[in-house]
Amino acid sequence: MSETTQNAGARPVNFSPSAAHHRASPAHHDSFSGNTRSLDELMILKPYFAGQPKSLSGIALRAFCLGITLACSAISMGAILFLTSSPVWRVPFFLFALSAFHFLEFWTTAEKNTLVASIGSFLLTANWPAYAIAHSAAFIECATINLFFPNRHWAPYGTGPILLLLGLVMVTVGQYVRSVAMLQAGASFNHHVQTRKKDSHELVTSGIYSIFRHPSYFGFFYWGLGTQLVMGNVLCFFAYAAVLWMFFSKRIKHEEAKLIEFFQDDYVQYRKRVGTKIPFIA
Numbered sequence: 001m002s003e004t005t006q007n008a009g010a011r012p013v014n015f016s017p018s019a020a021h022h023r024a025s026p027a028h029h030d031s032f033s034g035n036t037r038s039l040d041e042l043m044i045l046k047p048y049f050a051g052q053p054k055s056l057s058g059i060a061l062r063a064f065c066l067g068i069t070l071a072c073s074a075i076s077m078g079a080i081l082f083l084t085s086s087p088v089w090r091v092p093f094f095l096f097a098l099s100a101f102h103f104l105e106f107w108t109t110a111e112k113n114t115l116v117a118s119i120g121s122f123l124l125t126a127n128w129p130a131y132a133i134a135h136s137a138a139f140i141e142c143a144t145i146n147l148f149f150p151n152r153h154w155a156p157y158g159t160g161p162i163l164l165l166l167g168l169v170m171v172t173v174g175q176y177v178r179s180v181a182m183l184q185a186g187a188s189f190n191h192h193v194q195t196r197k198k199d200s201h202e203l204v205t206s207g208i209y210s211i212f213r214h215p216s217y218f219g220f221f222y223w224g225l226g227t228q229l230v231m232g233n234v235l236c237f238f239a240y241a242a243v244l245w246m247f248f249s250k251r252i253k254h255e256e257a258k259l260i261e262f263f264q265d266d267y268v269q270y271r272k273r274v275g276t277k278i279p280f281i282a
Contacts, residue, residue: 047118054118062122063103070099087146090231094139097171097227104175105191108182113189123191134236134243142231154232163229170226178219180208189216193255197262205270213274214255217248221278249281 047054073092080089102122110117125131145152155163182189184207187200194201212218221244228237259267275282 058119066099066103069095087150090146091143094227094231104179108179112183112186138233138236141233141236154234167226167229170222174219174223174226178216181215184208203263203266213276214252218277221248252281
């Protein structure tokens with residue numbers, strides 16, 4: 001079954017890929033200009049077909065899976081917390097935080113930077129496979145420790161509840177700062193470092209950017225560390241801290257070289273006024 005769209009005063013045009021051959025032949029059109037227009041319309045819509053970067057079916061499937069994972073993990077976490085004394089609730093918490101993060105990555109992009117929103121905006125395969133390995137390691141450490149050593153005292157001097165609360169604050173604040181940064185930057189935000197300045201690029205220095213020079217990086221840095229505190233992961237906490245710091249230190253250096261090239265002294269002065277708030281990254 002094919003899909004059609006209706007324009008005012010015009011006959012329905014079939015945009016499905018299977019109809020491309022028929023539109024390509026002048027015999028199926030009243031005029032050559034009509035044929036050209038249909039082909040142009042098809043090419044405009046092509047990225048939204050299945051298997052393409054902006055596939056609507058691909059976006060819907062990923063959003064659905066993230067929603068199901070978020071709901072199931074929230075229910076599991078609540079059930080374990082209120083019905084048992086087991087610390088295993090930390091495992092579904094991680095899945096909950098990850099699901100919310102990846103959904104918000106796409107939603108903020110689609111909301112304020114609509115033209116670049118794509119399947120990749122979910123960041124599910126970003127920095128593959130290092131990203132997947134890091135989260136898998138965190139999941140395994142948390143599940144192993146809390147399933148087989150539920151009475152382990154991982155925090156020194158009985159500071160476990162304090163570190164747990166600190167972790168929850170870091171996750172919440174980190175997610176908030178990152179999402180707000182993406183919304184406020186709008187079309188000037190991109191998940192990839194840009195090598196050429198586009199007409200839509202503006203130097204954003206107000207709002208949350210007046211507090212943090214790279215608020216999206218600040219947000220993810222502390223969000224990542226916060227998840228490990230909540231999960232009670234000792235090994236992965238230090239591993240995350242080291243890897244995230246090295247990643248953002250290198251990325252910020254590279255990105256700011258381009259930003260100075262794009263905005264020249266305006267960015268130099270902005271960099272002097274506002275810090276990153278990430279340790280040892282001025």
